[in-house]
Amino acid sequence: IKFSILVYTLVLLLVYTTGTQTIFCSSSAPSVCVFFVCVFTTEIPVQYRHGRPVLALPLPSRQEKCLFFMRPMLTTVSDLIQDIQKEDSGVSSASVFTTDGVRIASGTPMDTLLNKDFQLHINEVIYNVRSTQKEPLSSEKLTNLNDVKDTVHMLHTALGLPEHHLVQERDLLQKLDILKQELTPMEQLKAQLDLRAERSSSRVLWMGLALLSVQGGALAWLTWWVYSWDVMEPVTYFITYSTSIGVYAYYVLTKQDYVYPDAKDRQFLRYFYRGARRHQFNVPKYNQLKNELASVEEDLRRLRNPNQLRIPVEQIRPRDE
Template identity: 65%
Template sequence: MVQPRHPSLISAALFSSSPPPSSGVSLKHQHGRLVLEVPLPSRNEKCLFFLRPMLMTVGDLIADLQREDSGATAFLLSTDGQHVANMTLLDTLLEKDFQLVINNEVYRVSAPEKVVTSSEHARNLEDMKHVVHLLHTALHLPEHQLLQERQLLERMDTIKQELSPLEKMKAQLSQTAEFQTSRALWTGMALLSVQGGALGWLTWWVYSWDVMEPVTYFITYATSMAAFSYYILTKQDYVYPDVKDRQFLRYFYKGARKKQFSVQKYNKLKDELKQVEEDLRRLKYPNQLQLPLEQIQQKP
């Protein structure tokens, strides 16, 4: 017995026991079109199928065969017995010979003769094929894209529902952190004002400048040491906007820990929502699906 883990051996055994391919199928040019003549088993007659190699796939050809003869089970094989995927374009398939299997009856199909053309005409023909394929992809949206759009809309709605309570909590935490940051800045301003007033009072009313000059020197030196310590601890210069932002984040994360607000979860949901919106925008404009992201982003 052949073990199931060797599908290639099974395929070889099946095809070795099957009858050799017959030549009942013909593929030729007729009236400027490529025509496939196939015998249908249920109708006991041959039927002509006009092919569009640049627009049709293997799955389209099999669907046409089964639509014409509901009792027919068909699939395509390469000359070495390998299955041909349904998404393969007929234009690619017709470059080599292949086999058509209908209800266990194997038919060998020869590739059609190619018209000899100049190299420039061949390049123009290939460019035209590429343009036609892109237009077909852009103008005929597959069903799986519509299904994907529906799934993306459902995913976006789910993400927004999860984000709604987090957005409210984030707004409250941001408001509290902004208030505490402003209060810390005004407290620092008040302390500096008190310090300046105390130094002036001690200089003009209690002591003289000769006494207060060393005091002010050491106060300035201590302030420089404090600024340098801030740089060592934070690896940032003591710039007032940066200090304000750092203090805001400190109060925000402190409040988030108290309220059990997950910043990582919030950021992850925001990234997912942005990605879903970008995917939906691409699906609405199918001619941009194959463009790089930087070429389709809206300019500010």
């Protein structure tokens, strides 16, 4: 019995060192065979080099270690397994498990995986990967890191934004030129319509003044030469009352007080739209083009803002055209 125990112990040591499976049959009892299975396990720490996590894995075929640099924020468990299989064609199976033996999905990000210890199974060999927690950054290091980020942002602004702004300015100037070409004939026609509408509305004002003058002269003639004041007083009262009724009717129809400038503007618009229909002037399209022109000019003004371009004011003075 002691001899059998000694032999079993030697076989276990042999299996542990070789990492293989062995069948041992007792010489005293050939019918009794003991099947030993042992899986070789190794502990591998996660190291950080140049700020990136590194795994030093022994390759099964070449019996040598290979460094695998990982990108936690960009790669997953599937990427690590593919890198191992590409590096050693002798790797037939590779998977990742937790320390409790639960399989980890291939889509798990490496950043999540490296937060805790895990097991890496390669060709029935288990590697216990010990995760190394990063040291928390101090306030001084965080301040330096923010300074580096600001410097990188300013460098990117200095190198990339000028060319980008030039491309945008060229596109906006081209769009501005197209809009001005479309608006030029419409502006000319609108100027003619404005002039005619202004003349017509002014003519109406002068006609109103003439009618009031004729009315005053007629009332004076009837009062002093034809009839007496006693006869014409009720007539003038009803004329004044009729004027009040007309002003109130104007407010009911237009929802505006009868103010002479507003009344003149209404007459101006009335004659303008009448002329626009006669000359086929597209007012909605004209308003749309004017809004687009104002938007493009505002974009150009913002693009040439010295605070955004970080350049002196002298370099963005408007060009003489």
